[in-house]
Amino acid sequence: MGAIVAIGLGAFCVASAVLGTRLLWVARRTRELPEIAIGISFLLAGALGFLLEVVAQAPGSALPHGAVGPVTAAGKLTIDLGIAAQLVFTWRVFRPNRAWACAFAAWSGCLLVASFLGQAVGGFSGRQLYGFWFWVDFTGRAAAPAWNSFESLRYYTMLRRRVGLGLADPVLAHRFLLWGVGSAAGFGMFLTGLVARLLGSGGPFSNVSVLVMSSLGLFAAVAYWLTFFPPAAYRELVAGAGDAKGAGV
Amino acid sequence: MADSAPFEWLCGELERATSLDRLTARGAVRIVLKHAGLETWNVTSSQIGVVLQKRLPAELRARGIHDGDAHCRSIAARLAALDPGDAPGTAPEDLFRRLERR
Numbered sequence: 001m002g003a004i005v006a007i008g009l010g011a012f013c014v015a016s017a018v019l020g021t022r023l024l025w026v027a028r029r030t031r032e033l034p035e036i037a038i039g040i041s042f043l044l045a046g047a048l049g050f051l052l053e054v055v056a057q058a059p060g061s062a063l064p065h066g067a068v069g070p071v072t073a074a075g076k077l078t079i080d081l082g083i084a085a086q087l088v089f090t091w092r093v094f095r096p097n098r099a100w101a102c103a104f105a106a107w108s109g110c111l112l113v114a115s116f117l118g119q120a121v122g123g124f125s126g127r128q129l130y131g132f133w134f135w136v137d138f139t140g141r142a143a144a145p146a147w148n149s150f151e152s153l154r155y156y157t158m159l160r161r162r163v164g165l166g167l168a169d170p171v172l173a174h175r176f177l178l179w180g181v182g183s184a185a186g187f188g189m190f191l192t193g194l195v196a197r198l199l200g201s202g203g204p205f206s207n208v209s210v211l212v213m214s215s216l217g218l219f220a221a222v223a224y225w226l227t228f229f230p231p232a233a234y235r236e237l238v239a240g241a242g243d244a245k246g247a248g249v
Numbered sequence: 250m251a252d253s254a255p256f257e258w259l260c261g262e263l264e265r266a267t268s269l270d271r272l273t274a275r276g277a278v279r280i281v282l283k284h285a286g287l288e289t290w291n292v293t294s295s296q297i298g299v300v301l302q303k304r305l306p307a308e309l310r311a312r313g314i315h316d317g318d319a320h321c322r323s324i325a326a327r328l329a330a331l332d333p334g335d336a337p338g339t340a341p342e343d344l345f346r347r348l349e350r351r
């Protein structure tokens with residue numbers, strides 16, 4: 001099982017790091033906020049922060065006892081910054097002119113700040129992590145991928161309608177589907193930790209939950225990669241399926 | 250939240266060309282855009298052109314306007330002559346298009 005876990009979580013971290021770097025490289029040219037925000041999000045939350053949290057909290061972690069708190073704090077701070085960037089991305093891409101979307105992103109960001117400060121008071125000890133601030137933190141963290149997924153899938157259904165009118169490219173529409181299910185898998189990774197805790201199976205990084213997380217991580221990594229950098233063969237496959245559907249109408 | 254200029258333009262044209270009042274004209278356009286997978290805040294002129302051709306005539310017929318096809322053709326011709334042009338991309342898909350030009 002260790003190999004599967006390593007592959008899943010490793011793929012998620014590596015894909016996040018590569019995607020984040022490539023998106024920031026693109027942002028160097030476009031100078032647009034969405035590319036910058038999602039690039040930062042992948043790098044901080046998906047790659048660096050996730051790795052730090054796994055290292056700090058995994059059962060049998062090799063970290064010396066005194067290092068667990070600081071590494072947990074660093075992981076949490078990094079993930080929270082990445083999550084905040086994802087909230088900005090979703091707001092600016094899907095609801096740029098909606099006051100409620102700006103307020104929702106700000107509210108979720110405030111939860112992240114509050115939970116970080118709350119856990120900092122407790123010194124990021126294990127007990128503190130699973131108390132009141134755990135729930136505040138979970139709400140703030142889970143809101144970002146859940147919202148992102150909802151908006152992407154909603155937009156996918158809209159683009160499917162446009163495809164029928166010749167107003168959208170089927171491959172483009174499919175990329176929103178991939179982005180939506182990838183974000184749903186990211187949400188699932190947060191949810192897995194919660195479920196493991198509620199079932200009392202040894203904390204969010206117990207073996208089973210890590211296995212589920214790694215599977216979701218692998219799935220998310222593939223979906224994200226195909227969203228932003230679909231290879232030519234994949235484009236042709238999706239376009240061909242779209243043409244076949246159109247011919248059948 | 251402000252609706253896009255092409256949306257406002259189409260509603261105004263429809264109100265002038267038909268017997269529909271302001272609210273009904275805007276409602277008809279909103280419904281047609283929704284069924285086409287478009288949103289009022291960022292719909293573009295070229296998208297309005299397609300809607301005028303493929304969706305709005307049926308909606309007008311359903312509202313008892315029997316010469317809806319002629320009205321839509323006339324509005325589409327004015328739209329083409331006006332050629333307001335599409336604003337720089339602010340729609341979600343523009344992000345993916347930008348990334349493709351890496």
